[in-house]
Amino acid sequence: MAKSLHWLMFVLIAAAFSVGFWMVDLPLAQRIRTVPWHKSIGVAILACVIVRLAWRVGHAPPPLPDSVPAWERRAARTAHWLLYALMAAVPVSGWLMSSALGVATVPFGLARLPDLLERDRELGEMLKIVHFALNKTLLALVLLHAAAALKHYLVDRDGVLQRMLPVPRNRR
Amino acid sequence: MKLLLPLLLLLYATSAAAQNRALDAAKSRVAFIYTLERKIAVEGRFPRFAAQLSFDEKAPEKGSVRIDIDVAAIDTGTSDGDAEAKQPLWFDAARFPQASFVSSAIRRVGERRYEALGSLTIKGRTREAAIPFSAANAPGGGLSVQGSLTIKRLAFGIGLEQWADVSQIADEVEIRFSLALGPPRSP
Numbered sequence: 214m215a216k217s218l219h220w221l222m223f224v225l226i227a228a229a230f231s232v233g234f235w236m237v238d239l240p241l242a243q244r245i246r247t248v249p250w251h252k253s254i255g256v257a258i259l260a261c262v263i264v265r266l267a268w269r270v271g272h273a274p275p276p277l278p279d280s281v282p283a284w285e286r287r288a289a290r291t292a293h294w295l296l297y298a299l300m301a302a303v304p305v306s307g308w309l310m311s312s313a314l315g316v317a318t319v320p321f322g323l324a325r326l327p328d329l330l331e332r333d334r335e336l337g338e339m340l341k342i343v344h345f346a347l348n349k350t351l352l353a354l355v356l357l358h359a360a361a362a363l364k365h366y367l368v369d370r371d372g373v374l375q376r377m378l379p380v381p382r383n384r385r
Numbered sequence: 386m387k388l389l390l391p392l393l394l395l396l397y398a399t400s401a402a403a404q405n406r407a408l409d410a411a412k413s414r415v416a417f418i419y420t421l422e423r424k425i426a427v428e429g430r431f432p433r434f435a436a437q438l439s440f441d442e443k444a445p446e447k448g449s450v451r452i453d454i455d456v457a458a459i460d461t462g463t464s465d466g467d468a469e470a471k472q473p474l475w476f477d478a479a480r481f482p483q484a485s486f487v488s489s490a491i492r493r494v495g496e497r498r499y500e501a502l503g504s505l506t507i508k509g510r511t512r513e514a515a516i517p518f519s520a521a522n523a524p525g526g527g528l529s530v531q532g533s534l535t536i537k538r539l540a541f542g543i544g545l546e547q548w549a550d551v552s553q554i555a556d557e558v559e560i561r562f563s564l565a566l567g568p569p570r571s572p
Contacts, residue, residue: 241465242547245421314462315428322424332416332428334460 215274218265220379222258222300226355229254233348249319252307256320259304266297278371292358299351306344313337405570406528408436412565415454419538420555429466431484433458436564440491440528442520445499448491452562454484456507474545481508486516497521507541518562526568533561 229251236247277286311318312328314337319325330336365373415431433455440448457478459470471478488503497519505514518532537556538544544554 241463241469246553249422249425315430316462317426319424322422325424325426332430334430334462337462 214268215265215272216377216379218261218268219377222261222265225254225258225261226300226351229258230348230352248316249322252311252318253320253322255304255307256318256326259301259308262297262301262304266301269297275376277373280369280371281373289361292354292361296351296354296358299347299354303344303347303351306340306347310337310340310344313340405437405439406566406568407570408438409527409565409567410434414561414563415452416561418559418561420557421553423552423555427462429462430460431455431458432460436566438528438530438564438566439569440520440530440566441569442497442522445491445493445520448488450486450488450491450501450503452486455482456484457482474548475543476508484508486514505536507536508543510541512536512540523565528564528566528568530564530566531562533559535559 232247232251232254236244236251239247277289281289308318308326309329312330313333315332317325317328362374362377365371366375413434413436415434416428417431418426418428420426431454435453437451438448440450456476457471459467459476459478461467461470470476473480476484484505484507486501486503486505488501490502492500492502494500494517499518499520501516501518503514503516504511506512514534514536516532516534518530521529521531523529535557538554538558539549539551539556543558548554
């Protein structure tokens, strides 16, 4: 379950990121058609984070191998909770920003989400910066996360990366 | 005789002005809500406007209202949206800097509910409009006026050519206003 969610969220976050970076420079007419998709994916990510956290509370991940030193365990723990927090904070900041700028959030055209803030252009511009900064932080953390996974695979060779792969490979 | 009509008009204008209530701009708001892709409501603002209102709930039919909106100050939520809205395909703010509503009559339509009939002019095009509103007393003899009306943007030539597709941007645009007015000024 945690594994499927991990890879589903990987796809969604990659999509939201690419659309997000691409759409900001589009001309207005195309942008107003693209932004709703970006926001829909963002809402899907937020829903996944909530399910993931709910699952995580009841299901501790399998322990790391004994070969992993204590500082790495602590770093991994901190990084994972930061990742969860950011994966929630990024879509929430986008939602707040949309509310403040007066644009309703209607994921996949299904239903209108409530606006979290009164319309306030200045606050909206500020939240835009916050949303972008959180995104860059998340990107940096995701890269660190991927680098750490590769280190487990290439340097430590302890099977930590393999156990997270979508299709288990080491079932010999 | 030639002078009489302007003179009468001036007299009328000054007597109406005498009852005018002062607008508290900081607590007043003119917003517009349009719909993208038939579903996504977007709220924009006209942050700069003037309102002249003389209104007494005991004799609403004697009241009058005039609202002038500074179109170039439009706040669409994004800076390129603001720039686009001033272009000729939209409001053509350079040629038509003002949008206005001038009432010809006010009538009571229900308990504290009224309707202002008059001319709505946007982008140099004038259409008859009936604007429903409510008026509630505010502390110190002030008045809080709220209302909304839905217009069809294409009837005023707002958003032409590539913007005219109503499945992208709906024809109906709701204008919502909330005015905080002071007590009637003594003549």
